[in-house]
Amino acid sequence: MSAIYIRDFKSFFHNMMGYVFAAFFLVVVGFYMTAYNLVYAYSQFEYTLNATLFIFFILIPILTMRSFAEERKSKTDQLLLTSPVTVTQVVLGKYLALVSAFLIPMVVIAFYPLLLTQFGDVNLKAAYGCLIAFILMGMVFLALGMFISSLTESPIAAAFISFGVMLVMFLMPSIASLIPDGGLGGVLKSILSWFQITSGFDSFAGGIFDLTSIVYYISWIIVFYALTVQSIQKRRWC
Amino acid sequence: MIEIKNLVKRYGKHVAVDHLSCTIEDGQIYGFLGPNGAGKSTTMNIITGYLAASEGTVSVNGHDILEEPEEAKKSIGYLPEIPPLYMDMRVGEYLEFAARLKKIPKDKIEKEIKRVTKETSIEDVYRSLIKTLSKGFRQRVGLACALLGDPGILILDEPTVGLDPKQIIEIRELIRHLGKKHTVILSSHILSEVSAVCDHVLILSHGKLVASETTEELGRRSDASGEIEMTVRAAKRHLAMILDCMDSVKDYRIEPSEEADCSDVIIDPVNKEDIRERLFYRMAEEKCPILAMSLKKSSLEDIFLELTENDKEEQKA
Numbered sequence: 001m002s003a004i005y006i007r008d009f010k011s012f013f014h015n016m017m018g019y020v021f022a023a024f025f026l027v028v029v030g031f032y033m034t035a036y037n038l039v040y041a042y043s044q045f046e047y048t049l050n051a052t053l054f055i056f057f058i059l060i061p062i063l064t065m066r067s068f069a070e071e072r073k074s075k076t077d078q079l080l081l082t083s084p085v086t087v088t089q090v091v092l093g094k095y096l097a098l099v100s101a102f103l104i105p106m107v108v109i110a111f112y113p114l115l116l117t118q119f120g121d122v123n124l125k126a127a128y129g130c131l132i133a134f135i136l137m138g139m140v141f142l143a144l145g146m147f148i149s150s151l152t153e154s155p156i157a158a159a160f161i162s163f164g165v166m167l168v169m170f171l172m173p174s175i176a177s178l179i180p181d182g183g184l185g186g187v188l189k190s191i192l193s194w195f196q197i198t199s200g201f202d203s204f205a206g207g208i209f210d211l212t213s214i215v216y217y218i219s220w221i222i223v224f225y226a227l228t229v230q231s232i233q234k235r236r237w238c
Numbered sequence: 239m240i241e242i243k244n245l246v247k248r249y250g251k252h253v254a255v256d257h258l259s260c261t262i263e264d265g266q267i268y269g270f271l272g273p274n275g276a277g278k279s280t281t282m283n284i285i286t287g288y289l290a291a292s293e294g295t296v297s298v299n300g301h302d303i304l305e306e307p308e309e310a311k312k313s314i315g316y317l318p319e320i321p322p323l324y325m326d327m328r329v330g331e332y333l334e335f336a337a338r339l340k341k342i343p344k345d346k347i348e349k350e351i352k353r354v355t356k357e358t359s360i361e362d363v364y365r366s367l368i369k370t371l372s373k374g375f376r377q378r379v380g381l382a383c384a385l386l387g388d389p390g391i392l393i394l395d396e397p398t399v400g401l402d403p404k405q406i407i408e409i410r411e412l413i414r415h416l417g418k419k420h421t422v423i424l425s426s427h428i429l430s431e432v433s434a435v436c437d438h439v440l441i442l443s444h445g446k447l448v449a450s451e452t453t454e455e456l457g458r459r460s461d462a463s464g465e466i467e468m469t470v471r472a473a474k475r476h477l478a479m480i481l482d483c484m485d486s487v488k489d490y491r492i493e494p495s496e497e498a499d500c501s502d503v504i505i506d507p508v509n510k511e512d513i514r515e516r517l518f519y520r521m522a523e524e525k526c527p528i529l530a531m532s533l534k535k536s537s538l539e540d541i542f543l544e545l546t547e548n549d550k551e552e553q554k555a
Binding site: 002003004006007011014015074075076077078079080081082083084085086236237238 | 288336383
């Protein structure tokens with residue numbers, strides 16, 4: 001497992017994807033932080049994070065698209081799956097590599113609230129609580145992107161499908177609000193609310209540490225992880 | 239030892255492998271032979287655990303590939319049709335990755351890599367990026383990867399496809415050398431290759447095993463036709479008249495020869511008897527000089543076609 005983790009992590013920085021991802025992430029977060037925290041002088045870093053959620057569905061597909069699709073395209077999955085490692089371990093190694101590449105810009109971002117303390121009082125607990133939720137949400141999207149990558153042979157297709165699915169998840173609250181209440185509409189609405197990944201973030205943005213949302217995110221990570229394992233296993237049977 | 243029992247692999251309605259059973263004994267070189275699409279790669283992918291069979295079982299050294307995949311996979315080194323190489327890695331990096339993946343103890347990795355690079359003579363490209371390597375070297379790196387951990391069984395899927403003649407000879411030499419220490423299964427659609435390298439040939443056609451023979455048996459089969467080929471300086475009519483009168487000739491076929499004023503004839507003697515001397519004296523009497531005469535050997539290709547065509551006819555019937 002560690003062999004796959006190290007190889008995948010290194011490969012992000014062999015082919016520039018890792019650098020591009022980190023650079024864009026930092027540019028966008030830096031831009032919003034300049035606007036909210038420096039120009040308008042809000043002391044809440046949560047506002048910045050809340051405003052930058054949209055970069056997930058632009059940047060995460062770039063990171064995850066190659067994960068399994070590229071292996072399948074270049075037939076290197078034959079090496080992984082004929083080696084004495086289980087599919088669970090292969091998927092875990094790959095997922096942890098994705099998470100590590102994602103955490104690099106996060107480590108840089110983690111210094112921003114500290115920077116703000118130079119200029120006045122900052123509620124650090126709220127800021128870091130929010131950052132934790134931000135990272136967990138990112139990890140949900142990484143798991144989702146990895147799962148979609150495992151379904152196809154083409155990294156480009158994986159990127160576009162991930163982008164589409166994540167976009168729908170972002171728009172889910174607006175989509176749900178279009179459905180009338182009561183009867184079948186109410187049932188549909190509550191089903192759709194399961195997929196409102198971003199609305200779990202609202203309380204964090206308001207400075208509240210919401211444990212149910214944390215559990216909700218971790219559940220999604222486990223679901224997509226398990227789905228990825230299943231999709232790789234299933235491929236052998238057909 | 240590999241035991242394959244009643245292996246079936248279906249892709250939708252298409253049956254790629256059809257109730258295949260065979261046993262691969264230790265210490266021999268086996269060749270899977272068959273036309274494209276005969277199910278060679280699919281069978282190999284099932285043995286190595288990359289694909290799962292629809293029916294039937296494969297056990298490697300007593301470990302079932304589905305029930306104890308890790309144990310079974312440890313004793314197999316696999317070189318797929320397209321070597322599974324990461325183009326953005328260097329050869330050394332790649333082999334180290336593969337060695338760790340195969341759970342070779344850390345302190346032995348360096349020694350193992352040295353051994354396999356020497357065995358496949360890729361020391362010179364150790365630091366090169368894999369994408370800059372030629373097809374032949376990529377094949378070698380793939381083979382080196384399969385050799386890591388010194389597995390008892392090597393499975394090589396069309397190891398010589400796409401190589402130039404010199405590389406083909408080198409890889410064959412290497413396989414023959416490896417066959418001394420390992421059980422080797424290779425696949426090919428080139429008969430001469432299989433008969434040159436392998437001890438045992440398994441012929442597949444439409445997912446079925448149509449023949450399982452040692453290379454010698456296959457060779458003997460090619461001598462068995464008993465037909466005689468002859469080039470005679472005589473007109474076709476004259477020659478036909480002579481042969482009609484000979485009791486020991488069951489059947490013959492006369493074709494115009496490339497040589498001037500000559501006829502080529504293929505004679506099928508009664509009871510496959512060797513009647514070359516009788517033919518010689520008879521032709522001499524008739525003053526028809528024999529320019530060439532030989533026992534006809536059916537080429538391996540003929541036998542191969544015969545075996546695989548038979549199967550097709552059976553299917554139709």
